[in-house]
Amino acid sequence: MIKDKQVLSLINKERARQFETINLIASENYSSIDVREAESSFFINKYAEGYPHKRYYSGCEYVDDIEDLAIERCKELFNVKFANVQPHSGSQANMAVYFALIKPKDKVLSLGLDNGGHLTHGSEVNFSGQLFNFSHYTVNENGVLDYEQILSIARRVKPKIIVAGYSAYPRNIDFKKFREIADLTGAYLLSDISHISGLVASKLHPDPFKYSHVVTSTTHKTLRGPRGAIIMSNDSSIFESVQKSVFPGVQGGPLVNVIASKAIAFRESNSDSFRKYSENIISNARYLADALIARGFSVVSSGTDNHLFVLDLSNFNITGKDAQNLLESCNINVSKSLIPNDKNKPWIASGIRLGTPAVTSRGLGIKEMEIIADFIYSIINSRKNINTQKVSKEVINFIKQFPILDHYE
Ligand SMILES: Cc1ncc(COP(=O)(O)O)c(C=O)c1O
Incomplete structure (x- = not known):
């Protein structure tokens, strides 16, 4: 157990943050x-x-x-x-x-x-x-x-x-x-x-x-x-x-x-269970992209073959930076992302990149992708009168059902 109380307290806060967040950052995961x-x-x-x-x-x-x-x-x-x-x-x-x-x-x-x-x-x-x-x-x-x-x-x-x-x-x-x-x-x-x-x-x-x-x-x-x-x-x-x-x-x-x-x-990662996990990453990414398209979002290249995709937010009139911050205030992590021929600079950007490796490691499947699509749509669509504290609590209650695992079978 770490004796340095200041450092330990920050480690524990970060652990709690990870448990209470829907992590759609395409480059992150939970190691064993x-x-x-x-x-x-x-x-x-x-x-x-x-x-x-x-x-x-x-x-x-x-x-x-x-x-x-x-x-x-x-x-x-x-x-x-x-x-x-x-x-x-x-x-x-x-x-x-x-x-x-x-x-x-x-x-x-x-x-x-x-x-x-x-x-x-x-x-x-x-x-x-x-x-x-x-x-x-x-x-x-x-x-x-x-x-x-x-x-x-x-x-x-x-x-x-x-x-x-x-x-x-x-x-x-x-x-x-x-x-x-x-x-x-x-x-x-x-x-x-x-x-x-x-x-x-x-x-x-x-x-x-x-x-x-x-x-x-x-x-x-x-x-x-x-x-x-x-x-x-x-x-x-x-x-x-x-x-x-x-x-x-x-x-x-x-x-x-x-x-x-x-x-x-x-x-x-050299195991049948990891191969099954990789299949689930891809099916989750495809399902989430389709579910967001069904809610009116535009997806760059109209879908995905892998673990990630980029939402073009132009038709929702919000920048990538603002969408990232707004979603973060509701305990959902995504990455702002440039879209092809973006008029905004990288720091602002017109899109967000979403990926499914981390949520798939927590055992979320296509049923849960539907729920995540609903969260993202309602947060971005009703951002003018959203109660972020209330939505955060709903997100935490949802994601806490899926523990971060110590071992992968
Ligand atoms: C395609 C690609 N190459 C290289 C890197 C660099 O990796 P690191 O952040 O470990 O330097 C990244 C990281 O995001 C990446 O996406």
């Missing part, structure tokens, strides 16, 4: 107690610069074993030849790949932040956009990738890397087409599956590994592990560069306690 406890294990104390059996520090025999175990489980889960389990975050994983494959000022082609890409895919406020020369493809007027457009930009720009994989894209990604485009234009294909890795592991999303030179992923979204990331490849020489790029290139000592948690998460 095993994942959380491994993070606070004695591995937290250990320095282990280097890789298994080639460390700069002594006393690494069990560290080597735990990292070997995490690597083996990761490779088995994704059916891939090589895996680096050390990246502290998705951003550092992407940074390590760029530094492994290209030089500053080299050209990269990706989907921009305003169309559903991530900051590390070339945003001007991020190291990626500042160090490398990014061009962006876009989604079309239906909010869907246009592979002809991507090929034509790639032919013109001749990027060294093409990035596939996004933060707010609701449709399946055709990695085969991306690889054809990369091959035609002499580029590497980097697939960033941070959002969809749990669905990929469950074989509910087309496989990126067959077609990508290198794949990055966070471990804490649909994969339901600890906060952190991994880099994978089937190409030995690319992987060798990635290894050097992670350490000593962009990181020092790995977080061995987090590597232990990753090992647990890779095993948890």
